[in-house]
Amino acid sequence: MSTETTKNDILRGGQFIVKETACEDVFTMEDLNEEQKMMRESTREFVDRDLWAHWERFEKKDYAYTEETMRKAGELGLLGVAVPEEYDGLGMGFVSTMLVCDYISGATGSFSTAFGAHTGIGTMPITLYGNEEQKKKYVPKLATGEWFGAYCLTEPSAGSDANSGKTKAVLSEDGKSYKISGQKMWISNAGFCNLFIVFARIEDDKNITGFIVENDPSNGITLGEEEKKLGIHSSSTRQVFFNDTVVPVENMLSERGNGFKIAMNALNVGRIKLAAACLDAQRRVINEAVTYAKERVQFKTPIVNFGAIKQKLALMATNVYVDESASYRAAKNIEDRIAMRQAEGNTHQEAELKGVEEYAIECSILKVAVSEDVQNTTDEGIQIFGGMGFSADTPMESAWRDARISRIYEGTNEINRMLAVGMMVKKAMKGHVDFMGPAMAVKDELMGIPSFDTPDYSETLSEEKALIKSLKKVFLMVAGSAAQKFGTELEKNQQLLMAAADILIEIYMAESAILRTEKNIKRTGLESQATQVAMSQLYLFNAVDIIQTKAKEAIISFAEGDEQRMMLMGLKRFTKYTNQPNVIALRNQIAADVEENGKYRFDG
Template identity: 75%
Template sequence: MADIEKDILRGGQFLVKEIDCEDIFTPEDFNEEQLMMKEAVTEFVDREIWPKKPQFEKKDYALTEDVMRKAGELGFLGISVPEEYGGMGMGFVSTMLVCDYISGATGSFSTAFGAHTGIGTMPITLYGTEEQKKKYVPKLASGEWFGSYCLTEPSAGSDANSGKTKAILSEDGKSYKITGQKMWISNAGFCSLMIVFARIEDDKYITGFIVEYDPNNPNGITLGEEEHKLGIRASSTRQVFFNDTVVPAENMLSTRGNGFKIAMNALNVGRIKLAAACLDAQRRTISESVKYANERIQFKTPISSFGAIRQKIAEMATNCWVGESASYRAAKNIEDRIEIRKSEGKDTHQEAELKGVEEYAIECSILKVAVSEHTQKCTDEGIQIFGGMGFSEETPIESAWRDARIARIYEGTNEINRMLSIGMLIKKAMRGHVDVLTPAMAVKDELMGIPSFDTPDYSELFSEEKSIIKNLKKLFLMVSGAALEKYGEKMESQQQLMLAASDILIQIYLAESAILRAEKLAKKEGEDKVKEQIAMAKLNLFHAIDVIETAGKHSIISFSSGDEQRMMLMGLKRYIKYVNMPNIIELRNIIANKVISENKYCF
């Protein structure tokens, strides 16, 4: 465990430290148990979900409930639940893996699964008393009961703590009466348990409650009609109304006023799990698109031979592989941090897991944004490859595009998550958890000095790319440091600057993850055997630089002027500079050749 502690970075430290490829976890590092789990989940999806896509699209809520129950019978709903409460007690990487591969066939089931296993079950396993966990968690882990999460209200969306639902303590102190309205509640139509957030008296923060629901004895609970949505059509989504709903006092979750903290920590886990849930959706979209491109003949040739289509396939595959690289890197960091805290004996299992995930809240927000946007782009390009057929409900691509859209909204909108990633980084820097100030000052001194005109030796694989990533980190520190110096505590009100800074941060994390994964693979397998992965890592970095250059330039010219502006624009130019510019078309062709020849996403 000491070796793990020595090598593992704290959340956000990737920005200020160099990382060796051997110190990151990749999907190629899955152990035998994880590979067996992946196979079992994939077989389940291919049998129970993928062939029934048309039924899900016809809003067959009963089908969603039925498949969820089957998933429970196979143990998939209890992967992360400790064994003493009826689960499998598997580590964080394994829970990510199951969430990944069980979620790709349809967003309807993915949403039901995520809402139940995450925000429907996890708050009890992490915050519940021993009595609460013994009473409720085994039923949730087995699929006997399903859970839902009642936080959002008409006036409380992104501002979750502004909810107006009230909880009033009875005179004898034995129960609370909850009254209020919740909306967009996933699984509401078939749940037996609700995690409900309400305010007691005029408390500053909301409080969580475990509320049982039996439609035959509704206890003041009324459900609205099923919402008719753009996507995730067979995911049960309803409003829930509470009218003097009586809840035993012992069903308070954690302590009074701790609801906001519960909600935020649940969202941290939800964000990285949402990234995982978007990965197999991309793999399946790519595979379907490639199959169609290989079969579709135009001008007497398969359209997969056309450069315009090959470009799309290469970019889709690259985004998927890069998102996967970053997601599992972060998942293993979280798992290791949990194990470190447990081994130290200071924390209970629940405390260790909470603090382990909270440590990487920055990375969780980064991944939620990046992978959800990759998925939307992937499904959009999938429709384009299918052409007119892609616009038809007869193909699986049309529903995939609609399902993808919600991923940029729930678990906190992407705009909120972008600003959160920067806000949390600033807070970590203030607390001394991530030393941003020292390297930022070093960058400032470097910019004032005379640049070296020596041509570096970039003969080793990725030596130039890793040098560029190091410089991109300097660029982030230069821009964000100068902005922070100017605005200080008012920085959080500069939302457009924070959005730009987050774009830079996101691209750095993903680009570094991809380069390190490809380097690790090349050392293990040999460069010739992984030339496609090398090409994807290089192609992604090229695109990352474009995004970073734009975000950096927009920021610099917006908050600086005169000599300071000229110096930073020169620094921007210096830090994004290639010595050996990659041949982008060649890289795309290397990737496309492999995917097209395999007739599926194959990495």
């Protein structure tokens, strides 16, 4: 594909809310090429053989086994999927890195956390911000599993406000080194890592600076005891103390004062990969739950026959189908944007940084949506298992505990909700997304006379697609009016921002599933996609309920009088179905598919 074609076909980050996407322009799991399918299968085999079969060891805080299996992952090349070949990595694209993160998550939260911390925030900052000497020295060791990495950003007084850290870096009199002193906490992989990415402040700089620090206990580095945690029991998590730790000046990462930028860009990548790391975790829970439900007999019948259980299985399967659709849609957008920039002459570092940064809104959306779905799926998994689900003898209990951290990692879900809307407004101000123009058009539409024609929705998913277009008007109406009313003060209205974010999230997720299903209907026919149609319709039905509630909450919070009445009437108009779906029938259809196949089958 030519660079010009790529430019024309790929929407910029956030533009999905103001432009219509053709189903042919989205990437789905059904589009994976043979190389990607092979990578998926090798990851699955590793997880089944070395991780899932030994999940009890991870629950018994067997940190040594986590380290052992991480080395095996390195031998298989799984730690270097995203690393360029010149640094002993596989040099694969962004979709392939997402695939590995996805299927690694089917193991345990402990291993998935160790893997993510090493490949993401442990290795990636050097790959993307390091100079050539730094990359040659450190990245091959990290890519092959000879060394492991960790990321030291969080401090007792600096969590979400990452730039407020108090760790200091003082330049030596001869100008050849810095002495770093400070305390870092919640450091994943601290117990067995060889290298830290450390953020510290030089003098009274406004922004922190990044450093590559080798883990040498004789150099003023001490570790706290392993943290006692709700979940991820075999993920080594410790405090790290630096006491005049000497770091050569050549180990400064990027430029002085660039640490906050490094941290924020690392979070963008981390957010979408965290979404991927919640996918196979959901599939495994569904598979375990349906197996149990078919075997567990109560009142002389397997509990899978009960409507209450069918409802749970249907919602669990629907959520992961939607999550897959949105995650791989965004991943391919990022991969294509990276390729476009490289074709224009950007270096690998520049292209990947800008490619991911372009879709920061989508990364935040995915982080929130998928992390909350994995929590709900594991919770329903426990419920299907009943008393046995509460027992530590089954993997449901540990899956639920491990899932809980995903709503905190990579910026809390509350912060990511506010970021998604805040970044959308900023993109509008920069002219990257024409946000206010369409918002004003919606306002004009509200003052006009609505059409009373009955639309033709005879084609499958045609009403759902029309409804998505109307739901986008809800977001534009609410967010546009709020931005006009509050201006630069909008960011102080956190509850309003979170309500708007929930509308934005539901639109992106629902649209992604509908586009995936529509694309596959055109490819393989409607009959093959019957359950996928049902899942797309069920998710949208539930999304409309959420959007109605959140939009009403937002409108009443800032609009009054005629403006409020007009917006509430608009909300009713934009969320109206012509043909309401039979939700119970949809659930039963989806549950029957999961029961018949004995598993979630839609990931290929």
